[in-house]
Amino acid sequence: MAPVVLMLARMLPSVVEACEARFDLLRLWEADDPAALLRERGGDVVGVATNGQLPVDDALLDQLPKLQIVAHFGVGYDSVDTEATRARGVVVTNTPDVLDAEVADTALALLLMTVRELGAAERWLRAGRWAAEGPYRLTPRTVSGRRLGILGLGRIGLEIAKRAEPFGLAIAYHNRNQRDDVPYAYHPSLLDLAAAVDTLMIVVPGGAATHHIVDAAVLAALGPDGIVINIGRGSVVDTDALITALQDGTIAAAGLDVYEDEPRVPQELVDIETAVLLPHVGSASVATRRAMGQLVVDNLISWFERGRAVTPVP
Ligand code: NAP
Ligand code: 8YV
Numbered sequence: 523m524a525p526v527v528l529m530l531a532r533m534l535p536s537v538v539e540a541c542e543a544r545f546d547l548l549r550l551w552e553a554d555d556p557a558a559l560l561r562e563r564g565g566d567v568v569g570v571a572t573n574g575q576l577p578v579d580d581a582l583l584d585q586l587p588k589l590q591i592v593a594h595f596g597v598g599y600d601s602v603d604t605e606a607t608r609a610r611g612v613v614v615t616n617t618p619d620v621l622d623a624e625v626a627d628t629a630l631a632l633l634l635m636t637v638r639e640l641g642a643a644e645r646w647l648r649a650g651r652w653a654a655e656g657p658y659r660l661t662p663r664t665v666s667g668r669r670l671g672i673l674g675l676g677r678i679g680l681e682i683a684k685r686a687e688p689f690g691l692a693i694a695y696h697n698r699n700q701r702d703d704v705p706y707a708y709h710p711s712l713l714d715l716a717a718a719v720d721t722l723m724i725v726v727p728g729g730a731a732t733h734h735i736v737d738a739a740v741l742a743a744l745g746p747d748g749i750v751i752n753i754g755r756g757s758v759v760d761t762d763a764l765i766t767a768l769q770d771g772t773i774a775a776a777g778l779d780v781y782e783d784e785p786r787v788p789q790e791l792v793d794i795e796t797a798v799l800l801p802h803v804g805s806a807s808v809a810t811r812r813a814m815g816q817l818v819v820d821n822l823i824s825w826f827e828r829g830r831a832v833t834p835v836p
Pocket of ligand 1: 673675678696697726727728754802805806
């Protein structure tokens with residue numbers, strides 16, 4: 523009998539097809555009555571595939587008593603209550619490594635767009651203002667020589683650092699633990715890092731430990747030439763404090779790919795010209811998303827055929 527796998531929300535067609543070929547796939551998002559589906563089949567479910575849209579928490583887990591594995595599409599798995607899965611002996615997997623280059627490329631693009639005002643310059647052209655009013659303004663800031671502080675020098679953070687070096691950026695970082703394999707200056711406190719740099723690149727995971735750690739004090743420490751780039755998770759930044767800091771000149775600009783309440787973005791942020799706003803596209807190329815999807819499938823297959831996951835989270 524094929525293992526019963528519950529898919530919580532629509533995933534890539536390649537993932538759905540591969541799961542259908544190997545498993546008895548329950549599509550929660552297509553169910554007329556999802557609660558009834560869980561009531562009737564929840565007892566059979568041994569695997570969950572999720573893209574993070576819906577939480578995997580006690581309320582769901584209580585309905586899946588035989589669950590063995592949660593395969594998460596995405597490296598950040600903050601939608602999964604890992605205390606609850608651990609308590610039940612459920613393995614959680616994510617999709618690390620295969621997206622590092624894509625996300626780091628996007629982070630660098632966001633940094634360049636923000637410092638050199640490339641989005642605003644493009645809007646200037648499209649509005650016909652180049653022809654009507656003349657060239658877009660000279661940007662007050664340039665990339666070369668900026669001091670980049672990376673909050674979260676992990677897999678993606680390191681790829682960002684490697685890309686930033688040839689742009690002439692001085693690099694420092696803050697993690698909970700100092701790395702012994704990098705030449706970059708380590709700051710044991712985030713506030714100290716913010717005071718030492720003018721550009722803060724956020725690449726830490728979401729969750730309780732990082733919730734709003736980039737707050738008004740950190741933004742003030744960054745200073746009036748300060749730039750915040752967030753490619754990690756929206757919950758890391760106190761959005762109200764960020765909006766205020768951008769409005770009153772506490773910092774100069776921000777480039778964001780992630781938000782606290784996606785896909786909703788506060789109108790105040792949308793109205794700020796010095797904010798470059800991307801709709802969570804860090805890993806969003808066909809090739810990278812396909813590789814992430816394949817890893818979801820590989821984790822499920824490996825678990826049910828060999829009893830071990832390919833990329834379990836710690
Ligand atoms: P990773 O390799 O686990 O790196 C995370 C880094 O953050 C580690 O260096 C870790 O170091 C540090 N860290 C974790 N908790 C911290 C805390 N409380 N305070 C300070 N530093 C902390 O993860 P990754 O693969 O690079 O991915 C990072 C995150 O990027 C993901 O979790 C996800 O949220 C986000 N992401 C976003 C996109 C996008 O599309 N925008 C795509 C992929 C990933 P220590 O353990 O030493 O603290
Ligand atoms: C995905 C991400 O867009 O991997 C992550 O943590 O944020 C992105 O790659 C997202 O997880 C897809 O649901």
